[in-house]
Amino acid sequence: MSKVVKIKKGLDIPIKGAAPKELKDMPETLRFAVKPPDFKGLDLKLKSKQDTEVKAGDVLMFDKKNNDIVLVSPVSGKVVEVNRGEKRRILEVVVETTNPGEIIKHQTKGIDGLSREEIIKLIQSAGLWPYIIMRPYGIVARPDDKPRDIFISTFDSSPLGPDLDFALQDQKEDFFNGLKVLAKLTEGEVCLGLNKKNPGFFDEAKDVRKTYFNGPHPAGNVGIQIHNSKPLAKGDIAWTVQAQNVAMIGKLIANGEVTFDRTIAFAGSEVTQPGYYKVKVGADLNKLLDHTNKEEKLRYISGNVLTGTKVDKHGYLGFYDSMVTVIPEGDEYEFFGWAMPRFKHFSISRAYFSWLMPGKKYKMNANMHGEERAFVITGEYEKVLPMDVMPVQLLKSAMYEDIDEMEKLGIFEVIEEDMALCEFVCTSKMEVQSILRKGMDLMIKETM
Template sequence: MSEVIKLRKGLNIKLKGSAEKALEKLPVPATVALKPTDFPGLTPKLSVKVDAEVKAGDALFYDKYHPEILYTAPLGGKVVSINRGERRKILEVVISTDEKVGSAEFTKADPSGLSAEEVKEQILKSGLWPFIKKRPYGIVASPEEQPKDIYISTFDTAPLAPDYNFVMDGQLDTFQTGVNALAKLTEGKVNLGVQAGSAFSSVKNAVINTFDGPHPAGNVGIQIANTNPINKGEVVWTINVQDVLFIGRLFETGKVDFTRTVAIAGSEVKAPKYVQTVLGAPIKDLVGGKLVETDYNKRIISGNVLTGEKVSEKCFLGYYDSLVSVIPEGDEYEFLGWADPGFSKFSATKTYFGKLFPKKEYTMNANIHGGERAFVLSNQYEKLVPMDILPVYLLKAILVNDIDKMENFGIYEVIEEDFALCEYACTSKIEVQKILREGINTMIKELG
């Protein structure tokens, strides 16, 4: 039994509408899409044209600077459109699905009996490599680098997050196969971040780290910082817990299977629950007919309310997302405004009386209640980030483009999700996550 790492800093935001542990299997979607915009720093080059027939696992596009990294079709069918934005930027590659087309064939083998190069080649050819990200920077890992360790967080503490113990029910053997494959890719260890009593504690060929604490304790970056922090020049790889299943299925069956369990949650969902669908499924298939009828606008978010992307029913599920959150937009006038005593409002501080009811669940909207103000030192951020880091100093170093100070204040250790709570609670209404990504982009441009 591993020692429990107790984290005190952070904040749990209790939103109404958590998904009940009930699973609905959705029909195969008529269309699916892969979005290059889901991959920070990617310069995509197309491998297909409109009307091309592709099997599941066939390449749709690849990375211009790492052509060995392929981004493959979630299902077989025909490419019906390649949607572009400004300056012909590729936004989506949309496929009209056809189950008769089938899947590309790969090697079926026990990864424990393969070499590291054979495992790497299989993951690259199948298009599963983009699920592996690297720290620093939170971008797709380079196959040429050697990570000191690989980290997987098996729980999520974000608002409305799915319960991965429920999601993984009956699939732990496949998860173990995925872990065995990942263990071949590092000379270090595969590290699992778990909660006490988790089913993942029985996984072999991995180091088990048990965590206890409020959000962001479930963030893999927080777990790295509290077990083996990243130093300059070091690389750590990370992968989401459900994405390990994709790797496990690949080696068990010799085919790609992008089936994913997604939580549909939030106060605006009639009956929040889990659905089984596929990567890149249309948002309309996931939420259609499931939302409460109201006279106010709703915000649909692919991901969680802190870090997710605002989408419409015409959009597609994000590449890494296992949650769709639906909350009120908050664009209507509010009686009394800031003068409301707030018995039914959640507050990160003691602004509202709702702070007196810590176990209460709240209906919260997307209104930020004000505009940007002076960015002052308040010690507010430090209470929300359980890392040996000074968030405000790091953000100000980014704003003045001081690379040395960015290094000194810990930019190698964090990505947007680690500072998301700071943006939520910020008195100054600073776009923390946007600033941090701009700093990361600067580091990549200047230092590689």
């Protein structure tokens, strides 16, 4: 019998600029990038150097610890740039193509004709293995592990997040095939988290455990769903896969095809042509970002406003991102801003008059309205984190690198997206997600 979980803590940020459910034509782009910083837990080495000619599906990089985990080129073309940062760390491998619509073909015996080991090998060789994420710590899964369960969230509750039912409207069969594939990778259950108000076609899924969630963001986060349905104990390993990536895996195993296509939402108050666009992973966003307000200084984000990555106008879509958001930068100075009555600003408290207009949407920007200050317990984090953890104490234990205390406080249950709202509401202006990731990196180094 399906379970219904009511999420009471959280916050739906009332930001302007939701994407209408209209599928629009994506301006053609000929440049695509694979970005190593997207892949947590991998120690990547470059295989295809600059000026190398590559075919779609050719290996660009591989993991030093497990050479079978590879990142492949989504298109045929030439490696035109290898962009590096500090300590010569690779930030982007850019491929330029003349045929962006190419379909990559692989040999397959179908879902029923492949063993677990053969499925894993095919997913790895196709470059799709990094789509499978391990909990704890939110890193790329280790193929040798046998997960207790595999979890998939079928809705995105983040600010302006895409409607996955709409995004996958023409890939239902691929999604259901993907569920069958994932069922062969675990001895436990494939667990679907569904939106109680609008489960969409995902409700038709069979032979899976369904849990319905009702409540504000972060109800759509898979980590919140795990915690409130089948929480992880110390030593447990679970895998998670995004819904669109489930369809990609299903298409590979059933038909042998990989296109690296996904449907993204283009949203935000400064977008002039919001909607849904079909793009390839890693696509150059320059032409898409032409459809934005030219009169303001803008913040371009690959992902959502809480967890996305800042990119420039010639940036590339992240490997795991299902939306692009554009908001004002908000770097103008406000004279006595802290003391002025505000009717056009949102606040979670009653500091502004926005509480008198609960249904209003706001034009929000990237201004932090202050600098980092004393990190004290205010109770704000607990109001937006629907988990049985002590967030302030957990973050402080991460800051002073106490491994035993981090374990006791449940660091294996959370990743950055689960505590992103804590960063949004934080009076102390702490970089919550960065602190948490440093703590998780230390745990990985010392315990795995």
